[in-house]
Structures are given as structure tokens and as C-alpha cells.
Amino acid sequence: MKKLMIVVILAVSIIATGYQFKDVVSNPPVTSDFTEAPTEVREIMRASCYDCHSNETKISFYNKLPIIAELVKKDVEEGRAKLNFSEWDKYSEKEKKTILYNILTKIKKNIMPPKGYSFIHPEAEISDQGLIAIETYIKGLDNSLGVKNSNKDELEFENDYNHWTNNKNKKKVVKNAPNGIAFPNDYRSWQVVSSSFRKDNNTLRVILGNDIAIKAINENKINPWPDGAILGKVVWNQRSDENWEAAIIPSSFIHAEFMFKDSKKFENTKDWGWARWVGEELAPFGKNPSFTQSCIECHTPVKNRDYVFSTPSIFP
Ligand code: HEC
Numbered sequence: 001m002k003k004l005m006i007v008v009i010l011a012v013s014i015i016a017t018g019y020q021f022k023d024v025v026s027n028p029p030v031t032s033d034f035t036e037a038p039t040e041v042r043e044i045m046r047a048s049c050y051d052c053h054s055n056e057t058k059i060s061f062y063n064k065l066p067i068i069a070e071l072v073k074k075d076v077e078e079g080r081a082k083l084n085f086s087e088w089d090k091y092s093e094k095e096k097k098t099i100l101y102n103i104l105t106k107i108k109k110n111i112m113p114p115k116g117y118s119f120i121h122p123e124a125e126i127s128d129q130g131l132i133a134i135e136t137y138i139k140g141l142d143n144s145l146g147v148k149n150s151n152k153d154e155l156e157f158e159n160d161y162n163h164w165t166n167n168k169n170k171k172k173v174v175k176n177a178p179n180g181i182a183f184p185n186d187y188r189s190w191q192v193v194s195s196s197f198r199k200d201n202n203t204l205r206v207i208l209g210n211d212i213a214i215k216a217i218n219e220n221k222i223n224p225w226p227d228g229a230i231l232g233k234v235v236w237n238q239r240s241d242e243n244w245e246a247a248i249i250p251s252s253f254i255h256a257e258f259m260f261k262d263s264k265k266f267e268n269t270k271d272w273g274w275a276r277w278v279g280e281e282l283a284p285f286g287k288n289p290s291f292t293q294s295c296i297e298c299h300t301p302v303k304n305r306d307y308v309f310s311t312p313s314i315f316p
């Protein structure tokens with residue numbers, strides 16, 4: 001079946017193009033490699049990911065056919081831009097950790113390697129045992145939660161407290177997001193849906209819902225979420241509490257972001273309007289409306305949950 005498909009694709013491409021073979025992608029120099037990972041993990045990445053995520057792309061003859069060549073080129077260029085094992089050293093320790101967690105999610109959700117690729121390269125399929133090796137390696141990296149030392153925290157605590165008392169009631173004028181969505185000023189009065197802590201970049205998050213979202217949760221009608229529901233996420237840096245060393249608490253504000261459900265208005269962006277405001281000045285995120293692509297891409301692992309990650313926490 002597979003062979004037949006390939007033969008058909010080949011035949012069509014050859015006829016359509018008159019046998020013109022093209023150069024597809026070049027391989028820039030390999031400046032570093034993923035050497036810090038255990039051999040087993042490295043071998044899996046090499047076999048399953050390097051064609052698109054390294055400067056050691058292997059091009060077979062049928063990849064050189066026009067039409068196919070264009071698709072391959074696009075994959076490799078986009079793949080390398082997002083993750084390139086041949087330039088591993090250029091990432092900071094923090095970026096590496098984020099990428100590694102991203103890798104784990106994409107493999108577990110069967111998003112990477114892409115289905116079309118493993119169809120033609122069955123050897124790229126990752127075995128259960130391979131996945132265990134990858135997961136053990138990546139999860140083993142977060143022994144330290146990056147809690148800062150307490151002297152500094154005491155000062156920060158003082159600063160945070162003063163900052164809060166001084167700014168509590170200040171009103172701000174906030175610009176619309178590049179896709180025209182206005183900042184939901186009333187979000188401070190919404191209810192808590194859930195919270196999370198991100199191990200790779202040490203940030204604390206609270207997930208909020210407007211009245212319609214909370215009503216939907218209480219009636220257990222959240223897949224799909226009803227039109228009018230808005231979910232928010234507020235993100236802070238973390239630090240330890242100088243009054244309770246074991247605790248991790250929010251520190252400086254990073255950003256607030258929102259998903260506005262409207263299956264008509266936002267039909268083209270998976271029925272949600274996406275928007276983020278950054279820093280205490282609440283500057284709109286993104287240069288133009290296409291910033292929503294990055295939101296959607298990362299929320300795709302949960303597309304069968306209406307693109308929402310958070311499960312409402314238990315409030316008995
Ligand atoms: C056929 C080419 C191809 C192969 C093989 C491939 N990828 Fe990808 N990968 C892409 C493309 C294209 C993107 C960018 C578009 C996207 O995010 O869907 C991407 C994106 C990613 C991202 C997202 C990075 C980010 O910052 O959002 C991760 C992580 C990833 N790939 C990991 C892997 C891993 C791990 C493997 C091997 C198990 C793999 N990929 C195999 C093409 C490929």
C-alpha cells in the first residue's frame with residue numbers, strides 16, 4: 001500500500017515536471033550537537049528528528065522532485081528555525097529546558113515526527129521503550145526548582161509589597177491587541193478555574209474564567225465551551241516566601257492572556273479570539289494578527305478539549 005502510494009506520487013511528479021531534479025536544501029555547518037543527552041536518547045533524535053531539526057538533513061532522490069522538493073524545503077526550514085540540534089549550544093540553559101519539555105509533549109501527543117514523515121520513514125516511529133528513555137531523561141533534569149536564596153527574597157518581598165500598595169488602584173489605558181481584541185478590564189473580578197507552576201521557566205500561573213465560563217464549568221458543559229466564555233491566564237515569576245521557606249509564591253508580573261470563545265467571530269482561529277498583554281504596562285503582544293498562529297500551534301495538543309489545557313480544579 002505504502003509502496004504503491006509512493007510510486008503513484010513519483011510518477012505524477014515526474015510526468016508533471018519533465019524529470020527536472022532540483023536542489024532542495026543545503027546543510028549549513030554543524031557547530032555543536034546534542035551531546036549532553038544519553039546515547040539512547042541521542043540516537044532516537046538522530047533517527048526520527050534530524051532530517052528536519054539539524055544541519056544533517058538527508059535528502060533522498062524522490063525529495064528532489066519539484067512539488068515534493070518545495071514541501072520538504074518548507075519543513076526543513078521551519079523545523080530548523082524552531083529547533084536545531086546542530087546548533088544546540090546557541091540555546092541558553094533556560095531555552096534548552098523549554099525546548100526539551102516541548103519535545104516530550106510533541107512526541108507523546110504524536111505530533112512529532114509528523115505523520116506524513118513517519119509514513120515514508122517507518123524507522124522514525126518512536127517505540128514505547130524509546131519514549132520511556134526520553135521521558136526519564138527530560139524529567140530527571142528538573143531536580144532544582146530554581147528557588148532563589150532568601151536574602152535576596154527578603155528585599156524582593158519588601159519591594160513587592162510596596163509596589164502593590166502604591167499601585168493597587170491605578171487605572172490604566174490599555175491598547176487593543178493587533179487582532180483588534182480589547183483588554184477585558186473586569187478580569188480582576190473573575191473566578192479562579194485552576195493554577196499551575198511551570199518547571200522549565202519557574203513561573204506561577206492562575207487560570208481565570210468570566211461568568212459564562214464559570215457557569216459552563218458548573219454545568220459541566222465545557223467541550224465545546226459556550227460562546228461568550230472567556231478564559232484568562234495571569235503569569236508571574238516565582239520566588240520563595242521569606243516567611244515560609246518551603247513555599248513558592250508569585251513575584252513580578254509577566255503577562256496576562258485570554259481566549260475569547262465566539263464560534264462565528266473567531267471561526268478562522270479555532271473559534272477562539274487570542275490575545276496577550278505583557279508587563280505591568282500591559283503592552284499588546286504581537287506585531288500583527290498572525291501572532292495567534294503561535295498560540296494555536298502550542299494549544300494544538302489539546303484540540304480535542306476545545307484547545308483548552310486546564311481542567312477546572314476541585315472546589316468542593
Ligand atoms: C518532516 C520534518 C520533521 C521531522 C522529521 C520532525 N519535525 Fe519537529 N517540526 C517540524 C516543523 C516543520 C515544525 C514547525 C511547525 C510546527 O511547530 O508544527 C516542527 C516543530 C517542532 C517543535 C516545536 C518547537 C517550538 O518551539 O514550537 C518541536 C519541539 C519538535 N518539532 C520536535 C520534534 C522531534 C522531537 C522530532 C523527532 C521525534 C521531530 N520534531 C521531527 C518538522 C519536523
Ligand code: HEC
Pocket residue numbers: 196197198205207231232233257258259274275276285291292294295296298299307308309310311
Ligand atoms: C509554549 C506553548 C504555549 C503558547 C505559545 C501559548 N500557550 Fe496558552 N497555554 C499553554 C499551556 C501549557 C497552558 C496550560 C496552563 C499552564 O500550564 O500554563 C495554557 C493556558 C492558556 C490559557 C488558559 C486556558 C487553558 O488552555 O488552560 C489561556 C487563556 C492561554 N493559554 C492563552 C494563550 C494565548 C492568547 C497565547 C498566544 C498569545 C498562548 N496561550 C500561547 C501553552 C501555550
